[in-house]
Amino acid sequence: MMKTRTEAIRAAARTLLEEGRVDAVIGYVQGTIPLRAQPFVAYTPEECDRFIWSSFCGGNLASIASGRTDRVAVVAQGCVSRNLNGLVHENRIQRENLYIIGVPCIGMLDQRKVEAKLFGRNIEFLKRDPEEDLGEIVVGGCNAMGECYEEVIKRRDVKRDNCYTCMHRNPVGADTVVVEPVSETAGGDINAVATPWMRFDADRRWEEFAKNFEDCIRCYACRDVCPLCYCTTCFVDESNPQWCGKTQDSADVQTFHILRAFHCAGRCTDCGACESACPQGIKMRRLTSMLEKDVRTLWGHEPGMDSTTKPPLSTYRPDDPEDHFK
């Protein structure tokens, strides 16, 4: 019988540590509440038995591996493996210190969407998740009065936005792939949905943009969870000159989001960690997906497909398009 992803990850991680090929394995363990998974660094083979794979591994483990100098193995689906490739290119990790445990991914689910479907009810357990694509999950729970429920939810209704249009569900450049590959794309067309505001005029686009980010509380979870954001001092933290005020003024909030997205341009693998991390449910991908679409059209680049190609903004071609230059 085919091993489940969880079993396969545990086995691979255990072997690596037992054979001494890595010093640590970075993966997920079951979160303390049902629709969450917690990043975890295992240093001993025994700790590997805590690893799991679920539909709520929504962070990005590449950011935990980033900057480490010991030999690490990282459990990585398509997007995370591409981030790791990018980080190798940017010298954040040495390739020889990195072992990618590839996990073909059927897409992550958005806990916000699940919670919205069960609004007002406690979610205490999650079943039938997520080894094969069963097409549905089961969640349930009880209230204080002891009244319980169980509900079947279709996966396709509650997937994370970026997972509908994933272009690389299988890991890229993995050292080992623990289960059979899945179909490479999720079926959705990213180019069709990347720029939802494009059809509006400038005034309306500004309105949509402003509305999209109005709830931001500037906790910087999107920045901190992102494997691309590893600057020692982020531009928002610079004080001399101060590029961006620290208040809740819309101009400050917007400056932060514009520049953060721009700094990731040409390197973003659309992993969706920023949106998963956001406590306010803000859709940062409205900006990053637009930029990545441009990167594809202008320079034909897809981030993280290997660890040697330079990101598009650190290279050039003499015949690059220059529509905006007079």
Add this chain to the structure above:
Amino acid sequence: MLNPYLPYPVRITDVRVETEDKTLRTFEFEFLNPKDAKAFDYHPGQFAELSIPGVGESPIGIASSPTEGDRLLFTVFRAGSVTGRLHGMQVGDVMGVRGPMGNWYPLDAHEGKNITIIAGGYAVTTLRATMVWLQDPKNRDRFGSIDFIYGARTPGMLLYRDEMAAWQKTGGVNCHITVDREFPGWTGLTGFVPTVTEQVAPNPNNAIALVCGPPIMIKFTQPVLDKCGWKADQIYLSLENRMKCGIGICGRCNVGHQYVCKDGPVFSKAELDQLPVEY
């Protein structure tokens, strides 16, 4: 109802360049409103937030002693945006002072004792205040002998040199002023503060020590004091940490459960031994 965030408006009445590299200046302030001067009731060891509208605030130890009357002095090292702007200000300019803040050297609680003061670099400011306070006729007789050990990198980096010379002459205090190395024209002591402390060998009997200086100085002075037989509860240190509110709310200057701005900046060595080294 007082607004604890509202600085008292003050005018700069004097600016003095203190050191040869011009990184330290002493500013003298007068309050625009006389009633503020009365409200600004402070003790040696306390600090205040120097506040420049449009730039921000910076916590600085008060270099003057309340015994000097209305003279309010701050000696400021040019480091960041507030102190940088302050160094560009001139006599007559108006800015703000918020304070006084924090606790002070517990001199009154140690009446009758000998005092040893050990200072390094520009940390000497609040200890200058203490020295002036101690030498005030009202206070001098309440304490025993006073030893003042102070060191800087070069003679040109010594703060308050003229005053110290005067103290030595008239105040009945023993000043041990040192610079790191031999310098042409320098006839005083040479060597680092810990070495000089070892030579002076302050007697711990019926005495307290006030120590303020860079971490490296404190690190090497401590063993010397230990060797001389000083106990942790005889030694007082003054800490500094990043601050904003200065009144124990905003949360960044804490060392363990103590806020440097409100519970400090003066702590005894015995207290600090029970706290993490987050300063």
Add this chain to the structure above:
Amino acid sequence: MQHRILSKDSLAAFLEGLRKEHVVYAPKRDKKVPNKMVWKILEPGESPLFEFANTDMSPKDFVFPQSECLMRFRTGEDGTSVLKPIEPEPRKTLLFNVRPCDGKGLSFMDMIFCQDEQTNDVYWRDKRERTLMVGLACNNPCPSCFCHEANCGPHSETGLDVLMTDLGTRLLLKPLTDRGATLVDGLPEAAPGDVDRAEELKGTVEASMKPVIRTEHLEARSLMDAYNLPYWDRVCEACINCGTCTFVCPTCHCFDIQDETTPDGEEGRRVRNWDFCMSPLFTLHTSGHNPRGKKMARVRQRFMHKYKYIPMKRNGEVGCVGCGRCVRLCPVNIDIRDVINAMNAPAEAKPEGQEV
């Protein structure tokens, strides 16, 4: 004070009465993010929601806004600029359906913002006294809540002006302060049966909350022992050092003060903004030295502050009300309950050297 009863049918009229003197806010479902509850003005004709866990953001923002202008200045003709405090807004706010944990949260923060004559935050105090809270007892605590173990509880009354208990078609209102009594004045008095029913509910709900945290060893443990637990090195591995936990927390109160000016520098303001201990900038000295330069030190600070430093300073009161927001919203699911238990666990290893 006498309990009152309010039928949900006559709620609209009651709220209309409240609106005469107050701006009434209540938790509503967010339009953009459907699982999110937000504090919004309750418009006339709108009925408040009773079936919800809690808002994603605590109502501390009403008293301690994320960005608050404290002072302003304008450079005068003589070239001097003097800061002047802003004038407070006279409006009164009423928060309807506040969860007891959030009432307790604000009441906890009174202790921080108003400590003594010197530490008396007039901006906090002013808005706090203009904000009334009508609480809604929790009849269905969610699995991430642990208020019953954080000096609070699903029917806790601290900090609220009125506590309402949902009895199905009717609400039982218990006035807790004189202000609260004025609000409910005019409503019919409750029958003893209703009061008993509310007590019974309280018992059922409290019983349904399982014990999850232990703090007895932590209380006895010295500050330095807790500080030097080897556990800190592990918990920080997952943490991304964002500010989510602190910003959603009803008791986190750290802030930053910033000056802003117009491009010509002629006019400006001093603003205070929420700040968070997870940011390296929080403690960074101008010299470049950082007392909490490592991620581990910053993660430790938050939990130590809540469960060791505050209890040491404030007679055992913890800096946490058990609302579970950080548990639900932490991007990497660092669960404060696990951390507390780890802090409470008897030490295995000898304390290691302090971090400098």
Add this chain to the structure above:
Amino acid sequence: MKEIELYEPRIVAFFCHWCSYGAADLAGVSRMEYPASFRAVRIPCTGRMSPKFILHALRQGADGIWVSGCHPGDCHYGTGNYHSRRRLELLKNMLDYIGIEEGRIHFSWISSAEAEKFQQMAIRVVEAVRGLGPNTRLVKSVCSNCIPPVPTCDTMHECYEPLEEIPGAPRPNGSCCGGNGL
């Protein structure tokens, strides 16, 4: 229409030291007329151009931005303008996408000999921005209406009407919030 014609836009222009800045000079000494609505900032190379500069200018109230550098292939440093070309193309697309009008941001290649092109470009940039009117987007406002005006009182005490004492209000410490007669 008249009002728009009267309006003088504020434009921040970033000129490469090696070419466009020289072109501005040349246009000047050649007595060519061009509008004076922009403030020139000299940069060592367009490769130095950071998106932060553009956003910072907009935040500070600039109505338009103009970046000009050496023709591709002529960069003093070899490849600076090739790199900035990619960056600025992308940035402009993005700013356009979020609703910063297309006509506010302008880029050009002007060598130090092309005084005439400089003149034409200057006219073109100023007219385009003038046509759009003042920029309100992304502008950081310190003195907007949302913030009350500078008060006249000196102390909080004068600012506040005395607060009513609310005896029942919960005060765990009891000491200062309302107590002590403060």
